[in-house]
Amino acid sequence: MAKRISVSETPTCEVSCRHDDVLERVRHGLTEPEVLRWVAALFKVMGDPSRLQIVNALILSEMCVCDLAALLKMTPSAVSHQLQILRQSDLVKWRREGKVIYYSLDDEHVSNVFYQGLVHVNEKHHP
Amino acid sequence: MAKRISVSETPTCEVSCRHDDVLERVRHGLTEPEVLRWVAALFKVMGDPSRLQIVNALILSEMCVCDLAALLKMTPSAVSHQLQILRQSDLVKWRREGKVIYYSLDDEHVSNVFYQGLVHVNEKHHP
DNA sequence: CTAACATATGAATAGTTGTTCAAATGTTCA
């Protein structure tokens, strides 16, 4: 992030290369800023390897923190921190059974997003 | 990231809560680590609002840096830096026409990923 | 109650990231 508070004149291409027709057309087609921020937030959450591993695991099965930690070779604490982020983003839900808390995906859209990313990567890194 | 080099004993749930059947099953279903890292990298790139705006714009039309800067109210320099990241991830391609460089999406998988994210957000933040 | 365990939380911290500014390329045209 790091937005500096300088007030220098922004050299934003004032002159010739502007294609106002394109700008106009694109501007109307853009996703609303607020929605786009939500989408970016979703991708950001899924953009961390540890969290994506967790998502990957939860696509396959409901799991407790302890199992996730063992599976991903992470500290339960680290897993818990990441689960908190996934919880705050409504990507996962949980249920308690005694001392153990089981996490699972909150909806199937998440796995759709995951698989779409997978498709991209598979087609990209392949002969 | 920030991986500390401590060598404390990792308290990784050694005792009772382990579900070895689940662990075994999930372990075999997991996406290969290297592929998963690529997917995470893709989401990470698309997880920044500025870059996602650029992607959003390029879904609608090929555009030059100057137009992107004007559309998104960013410095050409900032746009260029972000385009470099999108270029390095093979998300965009470009062509030169005189002084102007036009960017466009490298393939349609990118927009599929974008739309899948959009679907998730629309269903999530809606009655 | 207390001990044992699963999970959560807070603070600290090293690594990372996005923007800015200034300066460098590369291209066209007079």
Place this chain on the structure above:
DNA sequence: TGAACATTTGAACAACTATTCATATGTTAG
């Protein structure tokens, strides 16, 4: 050639992030 412009690049820095450690919370069994 040299001025003008579009774009790129590098350094610097403030803001942010993920992990770690230590500690707290919540639950069960004895």
